[in-house]
Amino acid sequence: MNEKANYGNWVPEKALYTLFGAVIVLGVIAVAVQVALSEMVIAIIVGVLCILTLVMAIYMLICHETFAFGKGNMMAGVHEHLIKHLDWDGEGKLLDIGCGAAALTVYCAKAFPKAQITAMDHWGVEWNYAKEQCEKNAKIEGVADHIAFQKGDAAKLDFPDETFDAVVSNFVFHEVRTAKDKRDVVKEALRVLKKGGVFSFQDMFSQKALYGDMEEFVRILKEEGISEVHYIGNLEKKLDFIPGFVTTPWMISGMGIIYGKK
Known part of the structure; x- marks a missing residue:
């Protein structure tokens, strides 16, 4: 059998193990409290916590299967949407910022077989x-x-100005802890893009706590020399392949894309 690529998931399996493990522990505690101590009130409280945790665990499992490559394929759909907004002929150099397990990188490599692709990530122990x-x-x-x-x-790319013909990034900028202002991460990505080069970035751009007024930000980018900038916000409400049950504050909320030409 051919080996399959492992791209991970936005819902880590460790999180699922933790949740279902907590369900078992809470269930055992509820029964033990009732049987051994005859504490009905405490047993009911723990039992309710157990049920709520089970509901969350099942919800997260469904989300995991929805996101997964080869199953729900929602993550693949997100990548396809990003590349559809990259107006590039595939000739030259492309940078993927925050490549994770290289799912988007591989997508780009197949979409642009003539391109030389550089993919970077922090790959911290927490990921x-x-x-x-x-x-x-x-x-x-x-x-x-x-x-x-x-x-x-x-937040500080190790490349000279105007190195790449195309730059992409998917759900990364908001996670960059070395930059207090997430707009600065966007500007840093554009710094390494050649004049006339193209870009497509997806992130939580519609969350004002992260990016403020995006229309204002688009105007700022244009004033700073980016010739063409487009923004589409709240994509989770507009893309057919994103089911409503994942559009929660703790999953996908405020998804947006900015794309264009430098």
Whole structure:
């Protein structure tokens, strides 16, 4: 059997194990309190907590299956949407910022077979991804020959100005802890883009707590020399492949895209 690439999931399996484990522990405690101590009130309280945790665990499992490649494929749909807004012929160099397990990177490599792709990520211990996993996925998918992976900080990219012909990033900028103002991460991504190059970024752009007034931000980018900038907000309410049950504040809320040409 051919080995399959492992791109992970927005809902980590560790989180599922933790939730279902908590359900078991709470269930045992509820029964033990009732049987051993005859404390009905405490048993009921713990039992209610157990049921609520079970509901959350089932919900997160459904979300996990919805996001998963080869199952619900919602993550694949998100990547396809991003690339549809990248007006590029595939000739030259492309940068994927915050590549994670290289799912978007591999998508780009297949969509633009002539491109030389650089993919970078922080790959911190808190994330269930690693550079070795990216390299393995690229090899399995048969695109390793035109992808280079490197560790880096999205807030301070280790590339000279105007290095790349295209730059992409998917749900990364809001996670960059080394930048207090997430707008600065967007500007840093545009710094390494060549004049006339194209970009497509998806993130929680419609969350004002993160990005403020996006229409204002678009005007600022244009004033700073970005020739073409488009913004579409609240995508979770507009894209047919995103089911309503994942559009919660703790899952996907305020999704947006900015794309255009420098």
